[in-house]
Amino acid sequence: VEALVSTLAIIGLGLIGSSLSLAVRRGGDDIDVVGYDKNVEMAQWAQTVNIVPRFAPTVAEAVSGASMVVVATPIISMSKVFEAMAPHLQRGTVVTDTASTKTEVMRWARELLPAGVEFVGGHPMAGKEQSGAAAAEPTLFDGRPYCVVPALDAKPAAVGSVLDLARRIGANPFFLDAAEHDAYAAAISHTPLIASIGLFNVVRNSAAWPELAAMAGPGFRDLTRLASGSPEMTHDIALTNRENLLHWLDRYITELYRLRELIDGDDAAALYRAFAEAQLERDNFITNPTPQRNGPVKAPEMPSGQQMFYDVMIGGRWRERAEETAAAQAELQKARDRERRLRRQE
Amino acid sequence: VEALVSTLAIIGLGLIGSSLSLAVRRGGDDIDVVGYDKNVEMAQWAQTVNIVPRFAPTVAEAVSGASMVVVATPIISMSKVFEAMAPHLQRGTVVTDTASTKTEVMRWARELLPAGVEFVGGHPMAGKEQSGAAAAEPTLFDGRPYCVVPALDAKPAAVGSVLDLARRIGANPFFLDAAEHDAYAAAISHTPLIASIGLFNVVRNSAAWPELAAMAGPGFRDLTRLASGSPEMTHDIALTNRENLLHWLDRYITELYRLRELIDGDDAAALYRAFAEAQLERDNFITNPTPQRNGPVKAPEMPSGQQMFYDVMIGGRWRERAEETAAAQAELQKARDRERRLRRQE
Numbered sequence: 001v002e003a004l005v006s007t008l009a010i011i012g013l014g015l016i017g018s019s020l021s022l023a024v025r026r027g028g029d030d031i032d033v034v035g036y037d038k039n040v041e042m043a044q045w046a047q048t049v050n051i052v053p054r055f056a057p058t059v060a061e062a063v064s065g066a067s068m069v070v071v072a073t074p075i076i077s078m079s080k081v082f083e084a085m086a087p088h089l090q091r092g093t094v095v096t097d098t099a100s101t102k103t104e105v106m107r108w109a110r111e112l113l114p115a116g117v118e119f120v121g122g123h124p125m126a127g128k129e130q131s132g133a134a135a136a137e138p139t140l141f142d143g144r145p146y147c148v149v150p151a152l153d154a155k156p157a158a159v160g161s162v163l164d165l166a167r168r169i170g171a172n173p174f175f176l177d178a179a180e181h182d183a184y185a186a187a188i189s190h191t192p193l194i195a196s197i198g199l200f201n202v203v204r205n206s207a208a209w210p211e212l213a214a215m216a217g218p219g220f221r222d223l224t225r226l227a228s229g230s231p232e233m234t235h236d237i238a239l240t241n242r243e244n245l246l247h248w249l250d251r252y253i254t255e256l257y258r259l260r261e262l263i264d265g266d267d268a269a270a271l272y273r274a275f276a277e278a279q280l281e282r283d284n285f286i287t288n289p290t291p292q293r294n295g296p297v298k299a300p301e302m303p304s305g306q307q308m309f310y311d312v313m314i315g316g317r318w319r320e321r322a323e324e325t326a327a328a329q330a331e332l333q334k335a336r337d338r339e340r341r342l343r344r345q346e
Numbered sequence: 347v348e349a350l351v352s353t354l355a356i357i358g359l360g361l362i363g364s365s366l367s368l369a370v371r372r373g374g375d376d377i378d379v380v381g382y383d384k385n386v387e388m389a390q391w392a393q394t395v396n397i398v399p400r401f402a403p404t405v406a407e408a409v410s411g412a413s414m415v416v417v418a419t420p421i422i423s424m425s426k427v428f429e430a431m432a433p434h435l436q437r438g439t440v441v442t443d444t445a446s447t448k449t450e451v452m453r454w455a456r457e458l459l460p461a462g463v464e465f466v467g468g469h470p471m472a473g474k475e476q477s478g479a480a481a482a483e484p485t486l487f488d489g490r491p492y493c494v495v496p497a498l499d500a501k502p503a504a505v506g507s508v509l510d511l512a513r514r515i516g517a518n519p520f521f522l523d524a525a526e527h528d529a530y531a532a533a534i535s536h537t538p539l540i541a542s543i544g545l546f547n548v549v550r551n552s553a554a555w556p557e558l559a560a561m562a563g564p565g566f567r568d569l570t571r572l573a574s575g576s577p578e579m580t581h582d583i584a585l586t587n588r589e590n591l592l593h594w595l596d597r598y599i600t601e602l603y604r605l606r607e608l609i610d611g612d613d614a615a616a617l618y619r620a621f622a623e624a625q626l627e628r629d630n631f632i633t634n635p636t637p638q639r640n641g642p643v644k645a646p647e648m649p650s651g652q653q654m655f656y657d658v659m660i661g662g663r664w665r666e667r668a669e670e671t672a673a674a675q676a677e678l679q680k681a682r683d684r685e686r687r688l689r690r691q692e
Binding site: 125187193194195200201204206218221222226227250251255290328 | 420423453473491493529530531534535538540544545549552557563564565567568574581588596602606610614621624625632670
């Protein structure tokens, strides 16, 4: 950001906007940061606790003279923010955003920002369940992926300044187009969100909730963590990435149903295999989070060398306990048959 | 455990058995702990690194003279362990276990353990995705719920000694019967496990996996954490708690489908409301993890004072952004219609 950005306006001082300010300023005071939030008390507070060195009372004042503007408001507010800032942007200003979905935001930018302003979409893959400036952290973006989605006509220097910003706050930028971004984000980020909310709801809505809550261990807490996220954000994601989200939710429901049928079936070896493969693949992901990136994609229909290795390994572990499992399964079946007979006799 | 237990045998030195040994011994050396694992090398190693002060080479030697035996093997191995230990248990010995499901284990104990031996089932609601003795921690049970499920004929003193054990390792014991336990555990513990595995699988099996993995943030990692758990454990849970697990998986799939339909629908207020309610309830759970325990259960059909408070609060937050949302929704609909028309003309 060194040479290109001298004044950075951050519009929206929620978790992301505030953390961004802290992270940028951690790198030095060479960039003049100004914050804006439609909640003026919040902006004032952010200045008082030095999240931003100063705040502007209007969008117009915030962006006037800014060499870069980061829009970090809720997604569906962004079109109004673009409209409000448009008359006040100087030629050559780089505008970027932090929205979780990109297609609609890129369209709004195309339609609403004036010619001569450079738009480069952005999406830092960071966050936590707490929202608001009070939850801000200068380290929020450290080591996190940062999606960069340049407008078709964005100049290389503008793209470069967004890459510099991403690196300065500790993130790892990489390029995607808007359609790719939204399809991938639906899978890796938005479907987990709905999965988490759904899981919390189904347990919470049980009449036995007080007992269930008392029994909850770390698994339930972690799996339902995202249900504590901002409902504004989830709502806006659902509205602006609907088709992709529905596609992945349907795939998730289908996979759950496949596991359900395996559990209901009699093939204990297949059941074990399903869980063992998931464990091996998840452990691979944790050990090597960026597998074959830019390399050939594994064709699911062709067993790779790795697949054959898994077959042998999982097979070996299974053989060790196959006898016990078969005996237990027979025992369980007998017990179930006995119960069914008893019930019929009643 | 003071007066009653002098020698404690731990059968199975995986994550739970090993952590239990460390947690018991943290409280002093008044209890003589002996460990057994069918993998003798593992037992030897556990002694070398002082997870257990000594190990026994056979189940028979481990339980001979023990005043309490904790069986911490995989669930479906437990019937064989009960058979193997039965001839060597002295009268009055308290036998307990740490299995994630209780109905089948209680039945095996009833059928296989000799008269005069006291069985009190147990299930510490603790764990982590790593398995094995190498992942053991003395603090694993600190502050965690510990389900205690006494056999119908268990003597009060035996029940008391298992309560003492649970407290000594830092956990909070509470009573349940086996059927209750398995129904509740299916909801709060086993369904999250399958939800986590399913989510990991559906993303991992995508042809875009390298790109998705590179984009993964903390949400995907946390939500899929349980997929790294022991496949043996998940398999045994599915086998011994099948009906309850299927019931809750079906409810989870139904709830996901309900959210899917809300997302696909046109009622943005209802969508917001669903996410906002989940957030408020999840935050309540984190603030007060044991709601109304032993108190009246909330009737879902009667709006409580709390429900009315939520209605007002969520309604207020919604009104603030309803106009923007309606405008964005109309815009999105227009864009979608435009695209559909263009596609038809092609």
